[in-house]
Amino acid sequence: MSSPMAPRGSLKTLCGWGRYPVQTCHVYCPRSESEMIQLLKRGLPLIARGNGRAYGDSALNREATLQMRHFNRLLGFNPQTGQLIAEAGVLLAEILEIFVPRGWFPLVTPGTKFVTVGGMIAADVHGKNHHKEGSFVRSLDWLDLLTSEGQIYRCSPSENRDLFYWTVGGMGLTGVILRAAFRLRPIETAWIRQTIRIAKNLDEVIDLFEAAQDVTYSVAWIDCLASGSRLGRSVVMLGEHATREELPTKYRQRPLRTPQRRKISIPLDFPNGALNALTVGTFNQLYFLNSQRKAGQSFVDWDTFFYPLDSLLGWNRIYGRRGFVQFQCVLPLSTAREGLSALLHCTSAAGAGSFLAVLKKLGDQQGYFSFPMAGYTLALDFPMSQRTLKVLDQLEEITLQYGGRFYLAKDSHLTPLRLRQSDCRVETFVKVRNAQQWTVNFASEQSKRLRL
Amino acid sequence: MTAPVLILGATSDMGRAIAQRFAAQGYPIQLAARQVSRLERDKADLAIRYGVPVSVHEFDVLAVETHAAFIQQLPMQPAIVICVVGFMPAQKVCEQDCSLALDVMRTNYEGPAVILSLFANLFEQRGFGTLVGISSVAGERGRASNYFYGSGKAGFTAFLSGLRQRLAKSGVQVLTVLPGYVNTRMTEGMKLPPLLTAEPKEVANAIFAAIEKKKDVIYVRPIWRWIMLLIRWIPEPLFKRLSL
Numbered sequence: 001m002s003s004p005m006a007p008r009g010s011l012k013t014l015c016g017w018g019r020y021p022v023q024t025c026h027v028y029c030p031r032s033e034s035e036m037i038q039l040l041k042r043g044l045p046l047i048a049r050g051n052g053r054a055y056g057d058s059a060l061n062r063e064a065t066l067q068m069r070h071f072n073r074l075l076g077f078n079p080q081t082g083q084l085i086a087e088a089g090v091l092l093a094e095i096l097e098i099f100v101p102r103g104w105f106p107l108v109t110p111g112t113k114f115v116t117v118g119g120m121i122a123a124d125v126h127g128k129n130h131h132k133e134g135s136f137v138r139s140l141d142w143l144d145l146l147t148s149e150g151q152i153y154r155c156s157p158s159e160n161r162d163l164f165y166w167t168v169g170g171m172g173l174t175g176v177i178l179r180a181a182f183r184l185r186p187i188e189t190a191w192i193r194q195t196i197r198i199a200k201n202l203d204e205v206i207d208l209f210e211a212a213q214d215v216t217y218s219v220a221w222i223d224c225l226a227s228g229s230r231l232g233r234s235v236v237m238l239g240e241h242a243t244r245e246e247l248p249t250k251y252r253q254r255p256l257r258t259p260q261r262r263k264i265s266i267p268l269d270f271p272n273g274a275l276n277a278l279t280v281g282t283f284n285q286l287y288f289l290n291s292q293r294k295a296g297q298s299f300v301d302w303d304t305f306f307y308p309l310d311s312l313l314g315w316n317r318i319y320g321r322r323g324f325v326q327f328q329c330v331l332p333l334s335t336a337r338e339g340l341s342a343l344l345h346c347t348s349a350a351g352a353g354s355f356l357a358v359l360k361k362l363g364d365q366q367g368y369f370s371f372p373m374a375g376y377t378l379a380l381d382f383p384m385s386q387r388t389l390k391v392l393d394q395l396e397e398i399t400l401q402y403g404g405r406f407y408l409a410k411d412s413h414l415t416p417l418r419l420r421q422s423d424c425r426v427e428t429f430v431k432v433r434n435a436q437q438w439t440v441n442f443a444s445e446q447s448k449r450l451r452l
Numbered sequence: 453m454t455a456p457v458l459i460l461g462a463t464s465d466m467g468r469a470i471a472q473r474f475a476a477q478g479y480p481i482q483l484a485a486r487q488v489s490r491l492e493r494d495k496a497d498l499a500i501r502y503g504v505p506v507s508v509h510e511f512d513v514l515a516v517e518t519h520a521a522f523i524q525q526l527p528m529q530p531a532i533v534i535c536v537v538g539f540m541p542a543q544k545v546c547e548q549d550c551s552l553a554l555d556v557m558r559t560n561y562e563g564p565a566v567i568l569s570l571f572a573n574l575f576e577q578r579g580f581g582t583l584v585g586i587s588s589v590a591g592e593r594g595r596a597s598n599y600f601y602g603s604g605k606a607g608f609t610a611f612l613s614g615l616r617q618r619l620a621k622s623g624v625q626v627l628t629v630l631p632g633y634v635n636t637r638m639t640e641g642m643k644l645p646p647l648l649t650a651e652p653k654e655v656a657n658a659i660f661a662a663i664e665k666k667k668d669v670i671y672v673r674p675i676w677r678w679i680m681l682l683i684r685w686i687p688e689p690l691f692k693r694l695s696l
Binding site (some may be wrong): 007008010029031032064070074075077087098119228 | 491493494497500501637641
């Protein structure tokens with residue numbers, strides 16, 4: 001019968017979550033490691049792709065995109081340590097669905113649960129607790145990596161250490177992440193004790209963050225159309241895993257159960273331009289007023305607190321067919337106040353209101369090439385247009401001016417020069433990639449664009 | 453404890469989806485396939501996700517002389533046997549390579565029929581159980597593009613139909629599943645119409661529901677019933693000139 005051979009590829013039109021850029025790619029869906037090795041041996045550079053939630057072109061490669069969705073098994077769980085071993089294609093949503101009712105929660109989670117384990121490692125994702133608990137690598141015990149020679153290496157902070165720290169945050173450019181062991185934290189309840197605070201301007205929001213150092217989860221939503229004395233006005237959300245005793249009696253009986261959230265699908269693309277200064281401004285105003293009303297303490301379920309946008313399935317469609325671009329940078333602590341103010345001035349002056357503007361304090365850097373560093377990170381998104389490209393240029397220049405750097409998982413616009421100006425680690429990464437021959441086998445449209 | 457569900461051809465995408473569906477319902481699972489080592493990951497996965505007992509067993513559908521021994525060594529007799537085995541290489545290659553063509557015919561008909569026959573005898577004696585055969589709409593009318601595969605499935609469909617009639621009075625259910633196009637390894641790289649193409653999960657759900665409702669024959673997507681009705685109606689003189 002059939003011998004193990006390289007899987008047939010098929011041509012597919014792919015894009016990231018931002019739906020820009022769109023690219024026709026040869027897609028392969030291997031089901032075993034031997035099939036993957038066969039593909040590697042053809043010598044064409046490839047990139048592994050998880051659930052396609054990177055915003056830009058990080059998980060696209062015209063010549064060969066390796067769809068990892070068949071590697072989605074849970075291989076082991078230790079209820080003493082909370083260590084979970086999972087294949088790279090397992091979705092975070094699956095992990096939550098299985099383990100929250102058993103009293104476990106990921107140590108670090110990004111703002112969407114529709115990401116894969118491999119993707120979380122490749123982007124070394126951070127969450128609302130980065131200032132306290134670091135990025136995903138902090139919860140990672142080891143990973144198995146398939147490298148250029150078709151060998152599989154177990155990498156951890158003690159074994160193949162360099163390979164480990166280049167792979168974490170390495171955007172899939174060091175090899176194919178096959179599986180990993182990482183820790184979940186025990187939780188008593190599936191609820192978050194949330195405190196909402198209102199900040200009238202940028203100074204207030206930063207003061208709130210600084211005062212909330214010991215709070216586990218913190219994040220702010222910024223009204224990026226506000227200007228003048230209200231520049232940077234925000235809604236700050238602080239959260240802690242609720243203990244059983246804290247819970248209102250109605251939840252205490254079954255503290256690990258939460259009501260199913262209603263999911264709404266965006267059924268069609270909004271017309272281009274549906275999101276403009278007027279509609280976004282109105283939305284921001286309403287959101288702000290509503291939050292003011294809710295200021296104070298409440299209990300919210302984990303899904304609502306961590307993954308607010310996931311209940312709007314396909315929310316990327318509200319940006320219309322042209323798609324949108326994300327901009328996310330981090331500014332060091334020393335320049336954050338000034339730098340953020342400049343970034344927000346630029347956004348609000350352009351009237352390029354971002355629907356999703358998020359501010360967050362980050363702790364120290366961990367991986368060799370991971371995005372986070374001690375400082376403040378601002379994420380904005382803009383509907384794709386010629387004007388947006390100009391705004392992005394300005395935002396990137398401001399970031400450089402204040403010593404900040406960019407998040408590759410969200411990028412689809414940077415130039416090789418700007419990336420190098422922002423981050424002195426890039427040259428080292430490229431040198432290592434060349435020396436280890438990783439460039440021969442691993443590349444994405446992003447790595448080609450940025451000459452990584 | 454409920455008796456297990458045995459899945460023959462468990463390394464396939466459909467086999468995996470079916471195992472998950474039944475494990476989610478609390479059934480112990482027996483996974484069987486030629487390369488038994490490839491099932492270890494699935495065993496771990498099913499056990500962690502659903503907390504059910506899972507065992508793995510080596511099974512070669514073409515080695516019909518080993519089938520009786522295979523059944524003997526099962527630690528527990530299954531309540532439900534689901535045969536997902538199937539093999540569809542390119543028709544053009546089969547036309548040139550007799551031994552490959554033979555493999556196709558034997559894998560899709562002879563092997564499944566033999567193993568299900570053996571289970572049928574056991575289940576008939578016992579007076580209960582369910583036998584599920586995944587056949588194909590390709591077996592409903594031979595077509596130039598895949599008649600080796602189609603004829604094997606036609607044989608299997610006829611076999612299941614006869615077996616069902618024989619066992620009708622014994623309390624044993626025989627279910628024929630006609631999935632239509634399914635997005636699996638077998639169809640990878642083919643251009644399939646999305647409206648007619650099911651996901652492996654849908655096949656698993658359909659089988660689960662059909663067993664509960666004691667159905668005989670199901671099309672996974674109902675539209676296939678009408679499509680195949682039309683295709684069977686086309687008169688042969690016309691059919692032979694079409695490129696369907």
